[in-house]
Amino acid sequence: xxxxxxxxxxxxxxxxxxxxxxxxxxxxxxxxxxxxxxxxxxxxxxxxxxxxxxxxxxxxxxxxxxxxxxxxxxxxxxxxxxxxxxxxxxxxxxxxxxxxxxxxxxxxxxxxxxxxxxxxxxxxxxxxxxxxxxxxxxxxxxxxxxxxxxxxxxxxxxxxxxxxxxxxxxxxxxxxxxxxxxxxxxxxxxxxxxxxxxxxxxxxxxxxxxxxxxxxxxxxxxxxxxxxxxxxxxxxxxxxxxxxxxxxxxxxxxxxxxxxxxxxxxxxxxxxxxxxxxxxxxxxxxxxx
Ligand SMILES: [Zn+2]
Numbered sequence: 001x002x003x004x005x006x007x008x009x010x011x012x013x014x015x016x017x018x019x020x021x022x023x024x025x026x027x028x029x030x031x032x033x034x035x036x037x038x039x040x041x042x043x044x045x046x047x048x049x050x051x052x053x054x055x056x057x058x059x060x061x062x063x064x065x066x067x068x069x070x071x072x073x074x075x076x077x078x079x080x081x082x083x084x085x086x087x088x089x090x091x092x093x094x095x096x097x098x099x100x101x102x103x104x105x106x107x108x109x110x111x112x113x114x115x116x117x118x119x120x121x122x123x124x125x126x127x128x129x130x131x132x133x134x135x136x137x138x139x140x141x142x143x144x145x146x147x148x149x150x151x152x153x154x155x156x157x158x159x160x161x162x163x164x165x166x167x168x169x170x171x172x173x174x175x176x177x178x179x180x181x182x183x184x185x186x187x188x189x190x191x192x193x194x195x196x197x198x199x200x201x202x203x204x205x206x207x208x209x210x211x212x213x214x215x216x217x218x219x220x221x222x223x224x225x226x227x228x229x230x231x232x233x234x235x236x237x238x239x240x241x242x243x244x245x246x247x248x249x250x251x252x253x254x255x256x257x258x259x260x261x262x263x264x265x266x267x268x269x270x271x272x273x274x275x276x277x278x279x280x281x282x283x284x285x286x287x288x289x
Pocket of ligand 1: 007009080084119120121
């Protein structure tokens with residue numbers, strides 16, 4: 001099972017500390033999201049494949065036509081937070097308000113319930129597993145926020161499964177589609193998203209994907225926009241992770257879509273025998289907020 005997903009945000013939504021005047025800052029940046037979106041739509045259409053699009057509320061309000069186009073073309077619209085803040089830095093109340101704003105903005109456009117979600121930067125970790133209660137309260141049934149390896153902004157390195165699982169937290173159950181990881185020399189890493197996707201040569205990536213029976217992907221419109229400006233104030237490491245090999249990534253995505261059959265989360269959910277899926281109980285992690 002290979003699932004294609006895109007996190008829909010503009011080039012300046014790279015995760016960083018957000019000052020109070022972030023909205024002013026954002027509205028002064030050049031809008032470039034359409035370039036990336038057009039390329040994504042083209043690849044999906046040419047290969048006749050579906051994908052799930054996790055959209056931030058900010059984009060839904062600024063560019064409702066993007067959400068409308070995703071929905072009208074028959075692709076799944078999911079939530080990716082309202083303002084793209086990492087989940088674990090927020091209180092439960094802040095987190096719930098932000099997500100609720102996102103869901104409402106998306107539902108206003110699609111007229112359908114939003115049931116799929118991914119946290120910005122895979123930011124559900126041991127410290128904020130309470131997020132699953134909030135997700136359930138807000139009607140989310142499928143989550144793709146778990147990154148079962150260590151990672152700068154998030155990562156749930158002792159999450160045992162890297163296949164679809166049922167997460168249990170207190171009285172709540174959510175179907176989880178974690179990021180897929182490969183293990184080489186005892187180290188877990190992924191090849192099918194963000195900086196990793198740009199870093200590894202395509203042949204290596206294809207080998208890793210062919211070898212596993214579950215692949216989750218995450219791409220952004222900016223991953224396919226090699227003309228984008230570079231955001232100020234990023235560390236050298238961040239710059240490398242965000243911009244390295246950008247000019248080759250569109251060709252890689254094209255090849256990927258051609259070489260493998262991809263489905264979206266809605267289709268995947270129907271194919272899985274959930275009674276046989278691993279049950280992961282997270283209740284024992286402390287409830288700190
Ligand atoms: Zn994101």
